[in-house]
Amino acid sequence: MDLKDKVAVVTGGAQGLGRSFVEILLKNGAKVAIVDMNESLGSELKATLDNEYGPDRTEFYIADVSSQEQFAGAFQKAIERFGCFDIMCNNAGIIDEKNWEKSIAVNLGGVIRGTYLALQQMRSEKDVKTKKVIINISSVAGLGPMITAPVYSGTEHGVVGFSRSMAAAVKAANASVRINVLCPWFVNTSLMSFLNSEEQIGHFCHFKDVTEKALEKHGILETDDVAKAFLTLVTDESKEGEVIFVDTDGVKTVPPPGRPSRE
Numbered sequence: 001m002d003l004k005d006k007v008a009v010v011t012g013g014a015q016g017l018g019r020s021f022v023e024i025l026l027k028n029g030a031k032v033a034i035v036d037m038n039e040s041l042g043s044e045l046k047a048t049l050d051n052e053y054g055p056d057r058t059e060f061y062i063a064d065v066s067s068q069e070q071f072a073g074a075f076q077k078a079i080e081r082f083g084c085f086d087i088m089c090n091n092a093g094i095i096d097e098k099n100w101e102k103s104i105a106v107n108l109g110g111v112i113r114g115t116y117l118a119l120q121q122m123r124s125e126k127d128v129k130t131k132k133v134i135i136n137i138s139s140v141a142g143l144g145p146m147i148t149a150p151v152y153s154g155t156e157h158g159v160v161g162f163s164r165s166m167a168a169a170v171k172a173a174n175a176s177v178r179i180n181v182l183c184p185w186f187v188n189t190s191l192m193s194f195l196n197s198e199e200q201i202g203h204f205c206h207f208k209d210v211t212e213k214a215l216e217k218h219g220i221l222e223t224d225d226v227a228k229a230f231l232t233l234v235t236d237e238s239k240e241g242e243v244i245f246v247d248t249d250g251v252k253t254v255p256p257p258g259r260p261s262r263e
């Protein structure tokens with residue numbers, strides 16, 4: 001997909017990984033609607049991006065992705081502003097093991113909601129020459145266990161499972177949309193402060209050293225490294241349906257899990 005004047009929505013785009021996704025899209029000629037619940041960071045970022053790219057290239061919409069009313073409302077405003085969408089990135093996520101219902105509502109609920117909102121819009125557009133794309137952000141904690149954060153890990157597994165099934169469904173339905181999942185290892189963002197907060201970890205705080213050792217062994221990615229992998233998924237249509245993971249060694253495709261054989 002050529003990104004010139006394509007329109008994207010990025011949730012959780014005010015900082016961290018989402019911000020880098022917004023910037024790489026803008027650098028490659030796209031326009032971006034940033035959806036985030038952090039009003040001050042979102043407005044600050046919009047002002048910075050206006051200076052660099054011009055005021056017509058981005059909009060910021062305040063919304064909590066766990067609220068149907070807020071998320072759908074922001075999406076509607078973005079459609080009125082930009083007319084149509086080519087790229088949806090469901091990135092907003094939190095770690096909060098104590099308030100686990102909230103984690104499920106944001107991490108899994110927000111991705112499912114964003115995928116349906118995007119599908120409704122993308123499918124209704126006529127004469128689509130190039131497939132539109134939905135990129136759902138999960139984590140390496142969505143491919144295997146994370147001992148300090150079982151609920152987070154569960155929601156991230158949910159994102160992978162939901163997105164694989166939905167990718168197969170839209171392909172089988174011959175829809176003009178493709179779906180991918182991006183699973184990074186540890187990335188240098190504010191989410192990393194999780195391990196310093198007993199309040200957020202909850203039950204398994206005493207296993208903190210296991211997560212810290214994994215961090216020591218694997219190292220930490222910068223958001224721009226992950227944004228490059230994101231750009232490849234957005235632009236390379238041959239990757240339709242793929243789940244990829246990114247670590248400090250590079251990018252790999254994750255093979256689909258098999259069902260146990262009956263023999």
Ligand SMILES: NC(=O)c1ccc[n+]([C@@H]2O[C@H](COP(=O)([O-])OP(=O)(O)OC[C@H]3O[C@@H](n4cnc5c(N)ncnc54)[C@H](O)[C@@H]3O)[C@@H](O)[C@H]2O)c1
Pocket residue numbers: 011012013014015016017018035036037038041063064065066091092093094106110137138139140183184185186187188189190191192
């Ligand atoms: N940082 C990592 O090590 C890492 C690794 C793998 C995957 N991820 C995933 O990447 C995504 C982004 O994480 P990050 O590290 O950039 O975090 P971050 O905390 O730096 O940024 C998250 C952004 O999402 C926004 N947000 C949070 N809850 C929201 C909600 N309910 N509605 C709207 N916006 C909301 C925040 O305001 C913030 O701007 C998450 O889904 C996370 O699970 C992060």
Ligand SMILES: CCCCC/C=C\C=C\[C@H](O)C/C=C\C/C=C\CCCC(=O)O
Pocket residue numbers: 095138139140141144145146147148184185186187191192193194195210211212214215
């Ligand atoms: C030492 C600070 C770590 C803080 C971690 C905070 C957020 C990380 C979120 C990522 O999505 C996690 C990514 C990969 C981790 C996956 C598995 C960890 C394996 C070790 C363990 O069980 O903890």
